[in-house]
Amino acid sequence: MIDKTYQPxxxxxxxYKAWEEAGAFKAGRxxxxxxxxxxxxxxxxNVTGSLHMGHALxxxxxxxxxxxxxxxxxDVLWQPGTDHAGxxxxxxxxxxxxxxxxxxxxDIGREKFLKKVWAWKAESGGTIVxxxxxxxxxxDWSRERFTMDEGLxxxxxxxxxxxxxxxxxxxxxxxxxxxxxxxxxISDLEVVPVETKGSLWHLRYPLEGKTFNPEDKSxxxxxxxxxxxxxxxxxxxxxxxxxxxxxxxxxxNVILPxxxxxxxxxxxxxxxxxKGSGAVKITPAHDFNDFEVGKRHNLAQINIFSVEAxxxxxxxxxxxxxxxxxxxxxxxxxxxGMDRFAARKQIVARLEEMGLVDKIxxxxxxxxxGDRSNVVIEPFLTDQWYVNAxxxxxxxxxxxxxxxxxxxPSNWQNTYFNWMENxxxxxxxxxxxxxxxxxxxxxxxxxxxxxxxETEAQAEADKHYGKKTALKRDPxxxxxWFSSALWPFSTLGWPDKTKELDRFYPTSVLVTGxxxxxxxxxxxxxxxxxxxxxxxxxxxxxxxDIYIHRLVRDASGAKMSKSKGNVVDPLxxxxxxxxxxxxxxxMRNVAPGHDIRLGPQxxxxxxxxxxxxxxxxxxxxxxxxxxxxxxxxKQAKEALNRWIAHETQKAGLExxxxxxAYDFAGAAGAAYRFVWNVxxxxxxxxxxxxxxxxxxxxKDETRAMAAWALDEILKLLxxxxxxxxxxxxxxxxxQGPKRDAMLALSQWPKLEGLTDDKAEAEIGWVIDLIxxxxxxxxxxxxxxxxxxxxxxxxxxxxxxxxxxxDFIKRLARVSDISSADSVPQGSVQLVVRGEVAxxxxxxxxxxxxxxxxxxxxxxxxxxDIDRVDKKLSNxxxxxxxxxxxxxxxxxxxxxxxxxxxxxxEALERLKGAA
RNA sequence: GGGCGCGUAGCUCAGCGGGAGAGCACCUCCUUGACAUGGAGGGGGUCACAGGUUCGAUCCCUGUCGCGCCCACCA
Numbered sequence: 001m002i003d004k005t006y007q008p009x010x011x012x013x014x015x016y017k018a019w020e021e022a023g024a025f026k027a028g029r030x031x032x033x034x035x036x037x038x039x040x041x042x043x044x045x046n047v048t049g050s051l052h053m054g055h056a057l058x059x060x061x062x063x064x065x066x067x068x069x070x071x072x073x074x075d076v077l078w079q080p081g082t083d084h085a086g087x088x089x090x091x092x093x094x095x096x097x098x099x100x101x102x103x104x105x106x107d108i109g110r111e112k113f114l115k116k117v118w119a120w121k122a123e124s125g126g127t128i129v130x131x132x133x134x135x136x137x138x139x140d141w142s143r144e145r146f147t148m149d150e151g152l153x154x155x156x157x158x159x160x161x162x163x164x165x166x167x168x169x170x171x172x173x174x175x176x177x178x179x180x181x182x183x184x185x186i187s188d189l190e191v192v193p194v195e196t197k198g199s200l201w202h203l204r205y206p207l208e209g210k211t212f213n214p215e216d217k218s219x220x221x222x223x224x225x226x227x228x229x230x231x232x233x234x235x236x237x238x239x240x241x242x243x244x245x246x247x248x249x250x251x252x253n254v255i256l257p258x259x260x261x262x263x264x265x266x267x268x269x270x271x272x273x274x275k276g277s278g279a280v281k282i283t284p285a286h287d288f289n290d291f292e293v294g295k296r297h298n299l300a301q302i303n304i305f306s307v308e309a310x311x312x313x314x315x316x317x318x319x320x321x322x323x324x325x326x327x328x329x330x331x332x333x334x335x336x337g338m339d340r341f342a343a344r345k346q347i348v349a350r351l352e353e354m355g356l357v358d359k360i361x362x363x364x365x366x367x368x369x370g371d372r373s374n375v376v377i378e379p380f381l382t383d384q385w386y387v388n389a390x391x392x393x394x395x396x397x398x399x400x401x402x403x404x405x406x407x408x409p410s411n412w413q414n415t416y417f418n419w420m421e422n423x424x425x426x427x428x429x430x431x432x433x434x435x436x437x438x439x440x441x442x443x444x445x446x447x448x449x450x451x452x453x454e455t456e457a458q459a460e461a462d463k464h465y466g467k468k469t470a471l472k473r474d475p476x477x478x479x480x481w482f483s484s485a486l487w488p489f490s491t492l493g494w495p496d497k498t499k500e501l502d503r504f505y506p507t508s509v510l511v512t513g514x515x516x517x518x519x520x521x522x523x524x525x526x527x528x529x530x531x532x533x534x535x536x537x538x539x540x541x542x543x544x545d546i547y548i549h550r551l552v553r554d555a556s557g558a559k560m561s562k563s564k565g566n567v568v569d570p571l572x573x574x575x576x577x578x579x580x581x582x583x584x585x586x587m588r589n590v591a592p593g594h595d596i597r598l599g600p601q602x603x604x605x606x607x608x609x610x611x612x613x614x615x616x617x618x619x620x621x622x623x624x625x626x627x628x629x630x631x632x633x634k635q636a637k638e639a640l641n642r643w644i645a646h647e648t649q650k651a652g653l654e655x656x657x658x659x660x661a662y663d664f665a666g667a668a669g670a671a672y673r674f675v676w677n678v679x680x681x682x683x684x685x686x687x688x689x690x691x692x693x694x695x696x697x698x699k700d701e702t703r704a705m706a707a708w709a710l711d712e713i714l715k716l717l718x719x720x721x722x723x724x725x726x727x728x729x730x731x732x733x734x735q736g737p738k739r740d741a742m743l744a745l746s747q748w749p750k751l752e753g754l755t756d757d758k759a760e761a762e763i764g765w766v767i768d769l770i771x772x773x774x775x776x777x778x779x780x781x782x783x784x785x786x787x788x789x790x791x792x793x794x795x796x797x798x799x800x801x802x803x804x805x806d807f808i809k810r811l812a813r814v815s816d817i818s819s820a821d822s823v824p825q826g827s828v829q830l831v832v833r834g835e836v837a838x839x840x841x842x843x844x845x846x847x848x849x850x851x852x853x854x855x856x857x858x859x860x861x862x863x864d865i866d867r868v869d870k871k872l873s874n875x876x877x878x879x880x881x882x883x884x885x886x887x888x889x890x891x892x893x894x895x896x897x898x899x900x901x902x903x904x905e906a907l908e909r910l911k912g913a914a
Numbered sequence: 915g916g917g918c919g920c921g922u923a924g925c926u927c928a929g930c931g932g933g934a935g936a937g938c939a940c941c942u943c944c945u946u947g948a949c950a951u952g953g954a955g956g957g958g959g960u961c962a963c964a965g966g967u968u969c970g971a972u973c974c975c976u977g978u979c980g981c982g983c984c985c986a987c988c989a
Contacts (some may be wrong), residue, residue, distance in 0.1 A: 005951090193988090200989065224989040271919035289987095366989055409916065415984065418917060422985085516985085550983095557926090588937085589926080592918060595982090597926060601938070607950045619948035665928080669936075684948075692947090771955095778943065778955035810946090867933065876969035877932095885932055885970095 002621050002731050006614040008578025012723045016133050019726075024744045025070075025138040027077035027504070038074040039504035040066060041488050042139060043520070046085035046148060048092055048124045051131035053552040053560060053598065054513060056570040057590065059137050060583045061549060061664060062511045066138050067719040068659050069508075071748035077504045080126065080132070080139035081489050084148040086435040086480040087182060087372050093117050093434075096407035099234045110433050110475075117434050131571060136579050136722045138744065143500075145491045147483040148436065155490035156436045156483050157452050159531065164440075164450045166258060168388045169428070169529075171440075171448060175291045176427050178380030180309035180340075181373035184431035185384050187479060188424060189518055191377050193366035201228045202277055202358035203351060205237060208253040214355040221246070221254060221265065222358045223277025226365055227286075228351070229344040231256070232313065232332065234263055235299035237281040240265040243278055257273040257356050258332045258347065260323035266297050277358075285381045301381055309340045309378045322606045340378070385438060385476070389526065393420045393865060394470050399541050405525065408547045409592040409663050412514065419518050426523075428479045435477030435678050442472050485523035488542040489532055505532060509545040519547060547662050549590060555599030573603055580721035581607035585719050587668040609672060610724050613717070616680050617728045620710050623691040625703035627736030633708055634753055638698055639803075640690070641705040642759035644683045647674065648712050649751035655716050656748070671717050682767055689806045707736065765797070765833050772811040772830040772837065779853070780828070780845045785815040789838040791823040797835055829906040831899055853908055864896035 019025060040062050045055060066078040093116055094105055121128050132139065145152060163169040163817075176185040191851050202649040204220040206212035213219045224235055239246035249268045270293050271280050284294025285301040296303060299564040302319055303853045306312035313319050314336045323329055327371070331350070335343055397420050399405050407413040429438060440450045441457040443465060451457040461469050471568055483490070488507050491502040512521060528542030553559055554566040561567065573582045584606040633645040651674035658667035683706070690702040696756075710732065718725040722744065729743035740746035744832075773788065788808070790801055798819050801808070805817050823829055826842030828850055841850075868889050871877050878886065 002948095005949095201989090225988070272989075278989085280989050363989090414918065418985065518985095555926095594927075599926090599938095602926085604951080605938070608949095611951045612949065615949035615952085617948085620949065669928085673936085680949085681953090685953095688947095774954060775956090781943075783943085785919070813946090864933095871932085871970080874969060878969080880969045881932075888932080 001734075002322055002614070002618045002728070006610060006724060006727075007577075008580065008610075008723065009575065011727045012134065012136075012574075012579055013364075015723050015726050016136065017137070019742070019744055022143070022742055022745075024742055025066075025076075025078065025140050026142060027075060027140045029778055032073070032075040035073050035075045036275065037077070037503045037508075038066075038069040039077040039079065039507040040509055040511065041079040041491060041507055042081060043510075043516070044081045044145075044147065044484065044487060045128045045132075046088055047082035047128070048085070048089050048338075049120050050127050051135070051566055051570055053570050055128075056135055056582060057552050057586050057596065058511060058513060059132055059135055059551060060586050061547065061590065062588065063135070063137050063484070063583075063722070064659065064664060064667075064719040065509065065511070067722060067744065068748065070138070070744065071715065071718065071746060073511040073747065075503070076192060077143070077500070078137075078139045079136075079143060079145070079504075079507075080129070081145035081487075081491055082128065082140060082147070082479060083484060084146065084435060085188075086430060086432055086477060087184070089117060089121070090146075090432055090434040091182070096120070105433070113433055117409045119681075134571065134574055136583065138722070141359065143491070147480070147487075147490075150722065151496075152483060152486070152490045153436060155486050155494055156478065157439050157486065158495045158848065159486060159527065160478070160482075161450055161452050162531075163387065168391055170386055170388070171383055172386050172425070172607040173381065173383045175285070175288055175379045175604075176382055176384050177368065177370075178307070178309075178378045178382065179370040179373050179375065180307065180378050181375040182370065182432075183307050185380075185382060185427050185429060186370060186372075186377070187427050187481075189752040190371045191368045192371050194369045196365060197365045198226050198363050198365050198367070200224050200226055200361040200363035201274065201348060202360070203228065203231065203257075203281075204356045204358050205254040205257065205281075206356075207249070208255055212355075217475075220356075221249060222277040223279045223281040225281055226282075226363060227344070229311075229340055229347050230283045230286045230304065231258060231281060232319070233285050233304040233313070234281045235284055235294060235302060236263050236297060237265045237279050238268040238271040238282050238293060239265060239279045240269060240273045242273045243271070243273045245273075246279060256323075257351060257354065258328055259320060260326050260329050261320065261323055266293075268293050268296065286379050288379055291379070303381050305340065305378060305380065306337075307380075308374075311335050311338045311340070311343050318328070324658060384427050385440075385478075387426040387428055387482075389423045389426045392526035393423045393522075395529040395539050396420060396522065399539075405541045406545050408545055412517065412546070412548045415514075416517060416522060419778050420522060424521075428482050429474075430479055432476075432477050435480060436483060438474040438476050438478060440474040442474065443469055448474070481519050481523055485527040486521055486531075488524055488528055494705070496506050504542050507543045509547055510543040511547045511549070514548050514550055517548070528806055545662075545899070546784055550593075551595040552586070553595050553597050557595075557597055567880075568598060568600075572713060573600075577603045577607040578610060578723065579705050580610050583722075584609065584668060584720050585671075587664045588672065590664050596802050609676065610721060612676055612680060613713070613721075613724065614728070616675070616684060617710060617732065620686055620706050621732070621735075622705070623703065625691065625706040625710075627707040627711060627732070627739070628700075628704040629737035631704045631708055633705065634703055636705055638690070638701055638705075639759045639762045640683070640686050641701055642754075642756045643763040644679070644705060644709050645754040646756040646759055647678050648709050648749075650755040651678070652712065652716055652749045652751040659719070668720055671713075671720065676715065679713060682763075683709065685811055686763070686766070686807055689810060692866060707732070714743060714748050715746060718743050763798055765800055766807060769830075769832045769837060770808055770812045773808075773814065773839070776828055776830065776839060777813065780841070780849065782841070782844060784844070785809075785813045786841060786844070787816040788812075788814050789824055789827065789840060790817070790819045791829075791836045791838050792821055793819055795834050795867075823905065823909060825909050827906075827909065828900065829909075831902055834895070834898065836902055841842065847910060851907065854903055854907050854910070858900065858907070861896050861900040861903060865893060865900065868893040868896065 029033050066076050070076040079570050136598045179186050202222050202224045203221055206220045210219040221237060237254055249265045253262045256263050263811040270289060281294050282290045284299050285303040300318045303316050304311060304313055313333055320329055370377055388819060400416060406881045416598060439452060440448045442448055443461050449457040458471060461471055489505055492498060492505055494501055524542045529539040532540040534540045558566055570582060581603050585603045636642050651670055655667045687702050687706060690699055693699060714729050715726040726743045790797060801817050808814050823836060823838040823841045827838035827840045830837045871889055
């Protein structure tokens, strides 16, 4: 028996457990050994994270595909797992330690700290997995992976070593984006510009050999900067070679204030005469552009900061090289250890005192911030490991260009190309502890030995130095995205040759958000194509399709964020409305090119849809409509039953094609309309007289058909609403013949040969007639049962009326249906599929109102005729338009003319009544 | 500066060459035996603006305005 109401919270946990116990989501089920493979790798959530709405969307999309393909009989692997999320996780653990007032990570040391992180992972790592289960995610959990588990770590090391040996990974000293809070380098992608109102300081640099005089412009040159504190590290002043103002100064020197160092005025095209004063200070160690200028002119790289972005003037021997000792220099050196922003204030104050500040202008600029730490990033000169991304990008670009991998929607490929074609070296080393430690060991002279094992590196080093030599391992770890980049093959067992790799690589589709196309998608493409080969030895893509979705926003369209407090917790929504309602809401609203707005009202509406389905099933059960063994919908006799079979096939096809095209909203919408507007609104209503009528073949057939169609509905809906459909599947199995024990593993509907235009014409007429009568009833406020007279109806229509009289009477509240040659006087007249149905309502209705209604109809008919006439009298239209369009117009005109004539007659008859 | 996308009913969005649709909201009616988490009916749109192409433009092209996002740069 189906319960009176559906309680998701009581059902969902039990259903999920049943799926798991049955191994329903396991890839490689023996009975599917010969089936086509279908695979998706999950975008691994942070191991210590919890489920947010973006996850809910992302994973529902994947689950729809996985369940759909599983039901189509494929051997589906939805590969789950989690990411160690280096910086994020390390930060979380450090924060916890701080909150608990425990000693910091540096106090306890690397080994103890890592133990704590692993403990935290063990404690909280299961959260997100359980939350995904609550969503209904049909991952093969028996294969769950973690980016830092043994196998994946092996893959990381192998990739690093191989790329190093190929020269595609190298160590380099250059400017990096340095995060002074996290004390690590980060990649370009982890830097976000923040619009800031700052100042533009115009500073006077005294020329060498002249006595500085603020009143005499020939004694100094003005440079403009947004970062005055970096002046301590200046190595030059650059002007444009063609700038007449400064031409005579090129080759001369200035004396750097506060330091006393002599630095040259150089000519370089980097300097833009339009900007600032036209002369620009060059600080190679603290600005990316200046770094390049410095290289061109062989300028000293003077690092003035420590890793914490505090002045480290005493640590750089170049800093005061060549400067004469002076009280100024002493004061400057005394600033050692001062924070960069405090230093800025003090430096500006000192320059002002000395008359060296020309002017200060307000200036809007965007300042780079760390995306995790949210502090100002410092360009910083360090040794780091880099990947030659430009080289790896080539095949990755080609694969998309050649259509081997397709973006859905396709315009994302432009974004991909744009970035890939301008890709910069990828800084992969991080000065963190939590992550894959770089497999490099250094000899006493700093030479690096890279190998998978320490013993190997040691052997190499010993050979190189000719004696047993002590090595020191590189303390840094790899960027988290380095291991994520290997995810499509590392999860399948690579570098071992596994049957999973054989069967499931390349994966079928990647489903992910647009915000990690660069971070993740691009890098998986690069690594996949570099390391994976097809049977012919050609580079192999990691996935065939890349489905890109956008953000989930709140009901008012605002981005969800903790600080705004508008975050909708998917678990809360699931608790209140059920996972199916949430999933269906997301799927009905997901649209390429748009973010999704998610309001509680939407979820509630879709919960109502679940209720509707539930009640339809109850109706079916209540009326003894159980499945019948060997029932073949093709053999149905009753027009109503043939019609619903026809409609089921139509809906099934629409849903199937939509999912195949990644049109999730289209598929969910089609399912919604079929269940509610076709099955519930019409089939169930029209079947009532049969189901409550006398026993017999028609009743039996209707019972069987109602149950059959419900079964098909459960299947078609299952990818979207797995819980309620599985529950109904189980309950409806109690009666009737045995069938697949589990809906999740049942066969996707193969609906063929059920098209029936005759049944459609018949039931369509019934529906249209009932709708037309209802419309009049509502419009005219008629609350009593009324008779209907079919005027001049064809024999076919009269027969239909007889067959459907009971139904029409019931659903349109009609007292009697009869036929007549002409329309009785004083009738309201309806045109249904070209024939007239009259409602003799004299005395019941307001004649004036009816006349007004008819006048409106008349106007519409005349407008239609006019429009067509205008077209058909246009020679060019007749000459150029395709035949079928012209024929269509002619049909339209004939129909409108017929309508007009009937309305005219009706109006005529009304005269008598008035 | 470069790129992508979007302006269609009050709201959210479909449609993308042959006189515009859905859901929600709104209004009216309905305690009919699956469902008031429901049923029936209804109103509501110069499809941002201006040109162009076409027999015909919401749909294609160009431009303008407005909105959003991404990348680069920012002396």
